[in-house]
Amino acid sequence: MQHLRGWVFDLDGTLTVAQHDFPAIRRELGVPADADILTFMSTLPATEYTAMKAQLDAIELRLAEQVEPAPGAVALVRQLHEEGRRLGILTRNLQSVARSTLSCLGILDCFAAEDVLGREEAAPKPSPDGIHRLLDRWQLSATEAVMVGDFRFDLDAGRAAGSHTCLILPDNPWPELADWHLPDCSALLARL
Ligand SMILES: [Mg+2]
Structure with a gap:
């Protein structure tokens, strides 16, 4: 991992303690229990989409106020x-919410403004679009970068981009997708 020059992080549940109760959010929005929220929203007519987007943005802002750093996340990013x-x-959150979350964690200064990509700056994961954009900006090849996250979509996006993947989760349900697996950011920092 020492040679990796580009580090792309998921935010919720990776650098923060997960606050998103997705089944509850689906119920609040009226999204079917088995549907991916952003995918479902993209199929709605314009008026309904706009209304649900406003509702989801408000939920994200409410959750951002309760942000807690994940163990080791701040020290890892700083190093x-x-x-x-x-x-x-x-x-897959909003860029504005991501920026205020990073600010609450005290690590916003570690990220160039253009390097914080939300769901409106790039196609949402599992698409590799956001990773491609960052690599273009950084002038790095895919193999010089790693996508770090706590969910399958993070690993899928990293794989699709041709980058390395690192799962941060106590268990590893996706061994075929994760090049590295560590229980939390403290363990990742210790491995560097
Ligand atoms: Mg996550």
Whole structure:
């Protein structure tokens, strides 16, 4: 991992303690229990889409106020930043919410403004679009970068981009998709 120059992080549940109760959010929005929220929304007519988007944005802002750093996340990001690595965020959340979350964690200064990509700056994961954009900006090849996250979509996006993948989760339900697996950011920092 030491040679990796580009580090792309998922935010919710990776750098923060997961606050998103997705079944509850689906119920609040009226999204079917088995549907991916953003995919479902993209199929709605314009008026309904706009209304649901406003509702989802309000939920995200409410959750951002309760943000808690994941164990080791702040120290990990600080160290990578001090070593001169390129750091990005690729989240299915809003960019504005991501920026205020990073600010609450005290690590917003570790990320260039253009390197925090929300669901309106790039096609949402599992699409590799956001990783491609960051690699273009950083002038790095895919193999010089790693996508770090706590969910299958993070690993799928990293794989589709041709980058390395690192799962941050106590268990590893997707061994075929994760190049590395660590229980939390503290363990990842210790491995560097
Ligand atoms: Mg996540």
